Amino acid sequence: MSKKLFILIAGPPATGKTRLARFLSGRLGIPMLSKDAVKELLFDDVGFNSREEKNALGKAAADILCYFADAALSAGQPVMLESNFETAAKPGLIELINKHDCPVLTVMLTTELNTLYRRFIERDRSIERHRGHVVNTVYPEKPGEKRSIEEQGIGLEGMLKAFTDRGMLDFDVGGERIVVDTTDFAKVNYEDIAGEIIKRIGID
Numbered sequence: 001m002s003k004k005l006f007i008l009i010a011g012p013p014a015t016g017k018t019r020l021a022r023f024l025s026g027r028l029g030i031p032m033l034s035k036d037a038v039k040e041l042l043f044d045d046v047g048f049n050s051r052e053e054k055n056a057l058g059k060a061a062a063d064i065l066c067y068f069a070d071a072a073l074s075a076g077q078p079v080m081l082e083s084n085f086e087t088a089a090k091p092g093l094i095e096l097i098n099k100h101d102c103p104v105l106t107v108m109l110t111t112e113l114n115t116l117y118r119r120f121i122e123r124d125r126s127i128e129r130h131r132g133h134v135v136n137t138v139y140p141e142k143p144g145e146k147r148s149i150e151e152q153g154i155g156l157e158g159m160l161k162a163f164t165d166r167g168m169l170d171f172d173v174g175g176e177r178i179v180v181d182t183t184d185f186a187k188v189n190y191e192d193i194a195g196e197i198i199k200r201i202g203i204d
Helices: 017-028 035-045 051-074 087-100 113-125 156-165 190-201
Strands: 006-010 032-034 079-082 104-110 176-181
Touching (some): 006 087, 032 051, 176 190
Parallel strands (some): 032 079, 104 176
16 A cells, blocks of 8 residues: 555553454555554563663653654655553654644544453453563562552552543544444454444545
């Protein structure tokens, strides 16, 4: 595909963004970059020694996403980014949108809050979850360091406040917008979403 366009897969953690983004990337033939995937590479290669350094790696991952998008759009190619986009990410994304003056579409994933919290905890507990996403201080972990959000006393209200304060729930950079409820993954039709994207932005 050679049409220049910008697709964002957004929403809070544990809404199924990465799974959907991978499907859409293959289905639509659009290169995709995931912020979490970039963060994991940075964690494994660089690590961190404090919460501040972990946040700095997160910012670096966001900067890499924008670099990747700028390179693709500059070459007249479409690009897809996947992240739990926050208010802090908006200036860089809007700068890209204004620079390239191309169609923009955000697929916003939402989930009923109790279900989202349950998923959040289950993912946090999972031995398959990359530790760089779970640990908030030093990575690799120190012996006896608290790991789970439950141990840290982060309940449903705390999760909601964090997502709200960081602007994940109402993230918007303009352009076309598709909202997908992922409360029940079995009811999410990926082909329908791909078809809606094609209809909205005219992919051949």
